[in-house]
Amino acid sequence: MNRNHITRALNQVSHNELSRETAIYEAAHATAIYLGNKQRHLPPIFFQISITHDACGMDNEWIAKIDGGRLIHTLPSSIAEATRDFTDAQKQAYQLAFEADIINLLVGPLAEAKYVALRDHTPINPCLIPIQPLQYYGETSDLHTVREYLECFITEKTERISKIAELFFMALSFINNPSHWQAIVALTDYILRVGKDSIDCEEAGFIITQQAC
Template sequence: MKRNKMVETFDQDKLIAHKQRIAYHEAGHAAGIHLNNKARQLPPVFFKIIFKEMSSTTDTEIMAYQTTHDDCIARVEGGRLIELLPSSIDGLINELTEHSETTVQLVKDYMLAFEADIINLLIGPLAEAKHVADTDDELFNHQLVNLKALKNYGGSSDLALANDYLHSFSTDNQQKDKKLNELFTVAFDFVNNDANWAAINHLARYIFDSSKNIIGCEEVVSMLDQSVEHFQNRRTNARHHHYG
């Protein structure tokens, strides 16, 4: 009886840790979609967080999540600026034969949206990785958490989708790798930013404590904006206090 109680406690602790990891992962995606896009002056895009009831989650599903980020457990639905990828970005640009000022700006705007979507995909597993590092009192840096490591943080499907984007970016593998590493660095810096991390933290805790299966876009956006504003006000007050 005592042993069964210990097993039950261990399973419950594992489930809690698992749910926390997923909460940070999805909070990261949502923060990227709203805050990263906003910082890049990109248009708002609709999304929602869909979360499965976790009480019946099995060890097999937990393992599946950690290796593939199984979408039946949790996902952000929507949130992509570019839904239909062209077979080739170069081909898309070449189709725009009239190189007017408006056309050039359209191409720039498209590339901004293209890169933002990839960055926002990478922010999810990076947020989960930072949460795990903080929980284990470990360092969170580029050496310990690189692109390959993201598969350990539910990032396999995110990387697969990012690679779908890059297939239309270039046929040159070196060029694709260079672009992915460049965008990974941007995503890493986003997660490591104190204001962004405070917002991710706040949203992740809300997701974890929520009994909702769906958290809507307006609610998430309002929460993220309030969290960033609160962080900035607190930092400003601290500076005023420090300098008298």
């Protein structure tokens, strides 16, 4: 899970704002993985927030990404094939993990979109936001992965559109929860303030829990 801000840099956003947008993006991922999975009674999973500073690059690039954090480590050719020999309970658990990974991937660009909208005093109207414009907020990896998930999850295009809309609004609901948003902002501030190259899931979880209780 990662977000690269090169596209945003072309639009003359200040370096400090680019850094904050990137931190918001990854803090939202981390919060969804740590807190959202727990709320869905899914097993805890290791992740690490890694930060890279490229002061020698043309754009003085600041990149953050999450290593790990996915319940489905390797995507199958199809979910039907992967669960062919599963019990009904196992199939339900696998589908829940599949959906959780998609929601957690969507939360990052949605959180960044919300932050930019709030900063620019243009609140988000969810009825006006299709999935496609989220490519502005980190298309390079996460939204491509969402499409890969959906392609092996649902083969029929109409059903796929319906499912992504459902999961999109679940992700939006997650970041719009006031305590979740406070946790995302608190972790963002911590990422920017602490100056570390990496923050593990326990350290991130402590910050998240302090705000989301």
